[in-house]
Amino acid sequence: MKSSSMRPYDKTRLPGEKMTPSRQASARSSTTLFSVFSGVSVLLAATLVLTACAASHSTSSSTPAANLSQALNGDASTPVDTSAVLAQLSWGKAQTVNGVTWDATQASATIAGETITIDSNGLPNHERDTYYAVGTAGVSLPNESNSQLVTDPTSEQDTSFEIPTLPVYSETTTDAPLGSIGIMISGSVIFNPFEADNTTVAMSSNFTITQNGKTGSFIDHCSGHPGPNGEYHYHGNSVCVTR
Numbered sequence: 238m239k240s241s242s243m244r245p246y247d248k249t250r251l252p253g254e255k256m257t258p259s260r261q262a263s264a265r266s267s268t269t270l271f272s273v274f275s276g277v278s279v280l281l282a283a284t285l286v287l288t289a290c291a292a293s294h295s296t297s298s299s300t301p302a303a304n305l306s307q308a309l310n311g312d313a314s315t316p317v318d319t320s321a322v323l324a325q326l327s328w329g330k331a332q333t334v335n336g337v338t339w340d341a342t343q344a345s346a347t348i349a350g351e352t353i354t355i356d357s358n359g360l361p362n363h364e365r366d367t368y369y370a371v372g373t374a375g376v377s378l379p380n381e382s383n384s385q386l387v388t389d390p391t392s393e394q395d396t397s398f399e400i401p402t403l404p405v406y407s408e409t410t411t412d413a414p415l416g417s418i419g420i421m422i423s424g425s426v427i428f429n430p431f432e433a434d435n436t437t438v439a440m441s442s443n444f445t446i447t448q449n450g451k452t453g454s455f456i457d458h459c460s461g462h463p464g465p466n467g468e469y470h471y472h473g474n475s476v477c478v479t480r
Contacts, residue, residue: 329424342424359394368453392467
């Protein structure tokens with residue numbers, strides 16, 4: 238499967254320029270160990286962040302998640318084997334929220350050697366809003382005055398990530414690019430905090446509008462929203478994934 242392309246909101250290339258496979262690979266392969274939501278971020282697949290969260294309910298100190306946590310607090314120069322944690326996750330498993338069961342995401346994870354490959358149709362395995370506030374034609378930074386309310390435009394994507402299962406801590410940081418920087422266990426991708434100008438923080442600039450008796454927000458309560466091409470993505474850690 239090929240990686241999903243960047244959205245129009247995320248102007249990381251010149252208009253009309255296509256994202257080459259090598260550039261896509263470069264954007265993904267620059268991952269180090271953590272994903273930090275700040276202007277200067279250390280890239281990791283958000284997978285590892287969610288991995289720890291997903292297994293954090295266990296009280297046993299011998300669980301893979303506990304071992305991973307202990308390793309992260311140990312010798313930073315030692316590679317951390319995350320394969321056991323990643324292998325036990327249920328990628329895209331259907332969730333039941335308030336009595337409603339949402340469709341499972343068509344997501345799969347395959348571990349081969351020191352690499353995990355995650356393929357997904359990009360649809361989150363949890364609730365989404367019925368309506369979203371999106372910018373009108375030509376608007377790259379939506380706000381209350383230049384947006385319209387539309388029925389949830391989320392659509393299937395063709396998304397694939399290859400992530401090392403033996404990451405090594407890096408002493409340097411790497412700016413997280415616009416566009417996808419990782420994938421949640423829900424099956425949907427995660428972006429850095431910013432919108433197209435690489436300055437406006439999506440979560441803190443959220444807004445809600447009402448039109449024709451219907452109400453919708455730019456960012457939903459799951460910390461995500463669909464982009465112009467229908468790709469649902471998060472701009473922060475999602476309570477709908479970690480609950």
